[in-house]
Amino acid sequence: MDAPAPDVDETLRALRAHRHDLVADFSAAVPRARAAVLTRLWGALWREDIVATSRLGGAPPPLFGPAVARVVADSVTHDDPGALAAALGLAPQLVRELDNSVANLALAMTAPPSPGGTLADAEQSIVDGHPLHPCCRTRIGMSTLDVLAYAPEHHPTVALRLVDVDPARWRTSGRPVPPRLPIHPWQLPRALATGLVRDAGVDVPARPLMSLRTLQPIGTHWAGLHLKTAVEVQMTSAVRTLSAPAVHNGPPASQLVAELSRRTPGIHVLRELSAGTVLDAAGEPQRALGAMWRQAPPAGATVVPLALLPQRPDLLTPGFFGQLVDLMVPPLLRLLELGVALEAHGQNTLVEIADGRPVRLHYRDLGGIHVHEGRLRRAGFEMPPLIGALPTGDEDALRTKLVAAAFTTVLYSLVAALGNERLWDLVAAAARASVGPADAAALFGPEWPLKATAAMRLAADPLTDRWCRVPNPIQR
Known part of the structure; x- marks a missing residue:
């Protein structure tokens, strides 16, 4: 079965059933979301040699130009990016991703601005996602209710769950950390289903930052840290798990760049202090069972x-x-x-x-x-x-x-x-x-x-x- 990727119609059905208070605002936001994604797709078509530019009407758009509500391709006017991609014969998977991007972007436009002045407030105030990627708001694998519950633009506090790992199957880099892994709540049932981790029954409240799977934990025990978790969700261009090279490279790369930055005043590296991953029975690291412990910016700044x-x-x-x-x-x-x-x-x-x-x-x-x-x-x-x-x-x-x-x-x-x-x-x-x-x-x-x-x-x-x-x- 395909992973969930709600389009506008599916999102509307979910809102009518569960969040009727958002239906009117979502419907009003859909044309703006379509224009925003259409503009990104239109620019990519001109720049990236995806189709012959002779099929595209008008002139090449400027980089970061104003949003366009309609474009002409093959002498046909389009106001929907998914329909444009389909008409040009692009892959159905891209059409699906564009439709999901529009739906999630329109949903993001219904969220009120974050009122606080912290870094998490600032990051959760960013609605548009990637400024140039046509799939700027894809969350392939998440339902509409998942997006409302976990996406940063909807200002949630989520409960990370700690799971225990057999020390023989625990691989870390950087500063040693005990075999206890923070798991994103969306990922938790998938992690437990592997049989490689055990639920420790401990929750860590956290606020998602721009990337959704990177979070600011709440509590003195976690002060000064951000956590990068693994979620098997495709956001923009990739499924956001942690590869073996990412787990291995983070701490030594951090140390190198921090050392080099001493010669480059003005830039501070937020070090990846530790990383951990779980090995399967064959000793292979599992991309969907990993986490990174990273320095947060200085408190109070x-x-x-x-x-x-x-x-x-x-x-x-x-x-x-x-x-x-x-x-x-x-x-x-x-x-x-x-x-x-x-x-x-x-x-x-x-x-x-x-x-x-x-x-x-x-x-x-x-x-x-x-x-x-x-x-x-x-x-x-x-x-x-x-x-x-x-x-x-x-x-x-x-x-x-x-x-x-x-x-x-x-x-x-x-x-x-x-x-x-x-x-x-x-x-x-x-x-x-x-x-x-x-x-x-x-x-x-x-x-x-x-x-x-x-x-x-x-x-x-x-x-x-x-x-x-x-x-x-x-x-x-």
Whole structure:
């Protein structure tokens, strides 16, 4: 049986049966949600070589341009992204994901804003999800009621359950942790059904952050920590479990980047302190039975993800943008020169604010970085024992990882939100002053890379990175 992926009609049926108070607001939000997802899909069709552009009407849309309610393809007008994808002959699975994205985005639009000022409040206030991915709000595997119960935009507090693990089947990295695993409540029945863990009967209240499966636990025992859990739910591009390389790499990658960041003032690494996973009878780590213990930002500081800034005009002013560029661009480019490319997109990168000014960056989630051994050694550092996709000897792959996330996604989105192309001069100045000679040509060339998210969903291996190119606004 297929995993649940409610579309608009199925979501409406669930709301009428269980949450009639949301029916009117949900129905009113559907056209806006369709336009938001349609805009992301339309941009991807133009950029990612998915169909011949001769089939697409009009002109290529700008990156982070305004939402479009209707588009023309093959001389037919469309206002629904799933219907457009079907008409173009794209895979039925993508159509299903687009329909689910629309339904969940419209549902998110019914949620009231979070009233508090904590990091969790800020993260739970982000409604739109990924700014460019057409599947920005997919939660394949979750029902409508699951989404209301667990998705951060609906402001829940959830009960993580601790389960005991046979010490002989417990594998950890980083600081030792006892064989007791925090399990997301959605994942709990699936975890217990494996027979590899035992219910300890202990709940940990926690608030989900932007990624849903990463949570801020509540209680003094968990102070200063965030927990990254495994859930067998497809969100945007992947099922959010923890691979063996992720469990292995987190602590040593954290230690490396923290050490390098001492040469790059302004950026603080939220270390992945420990990770744990359960082994099956054959000794194989189980992706769906794992967790990561990560440092939280400092208590009492005002910290928000960069993804929040486009919806906060009270914070995002031209002056704030200039200060953020000066804070952000030099350390990221210096780390690149030393051999580490951070995937510094709007979810992974947080900004600490004091007196209305950005004063420090915090970076989290080391699972998507690239590390170049040759650059590290030239800088006097040893390559830690990393496995999987993190190590790379490809200079282009290294640069692409950083530029696509930090420049083509974050900075592009902020300039678009401010509506002032002259702000690119600030980015160019900071980049000129900071970029190493080996990376200057890529940073100032005619185009920048951007992840081809829709093409990846249609590929035989959807987890392999694919890239498209967009005009570089700071090219020389």
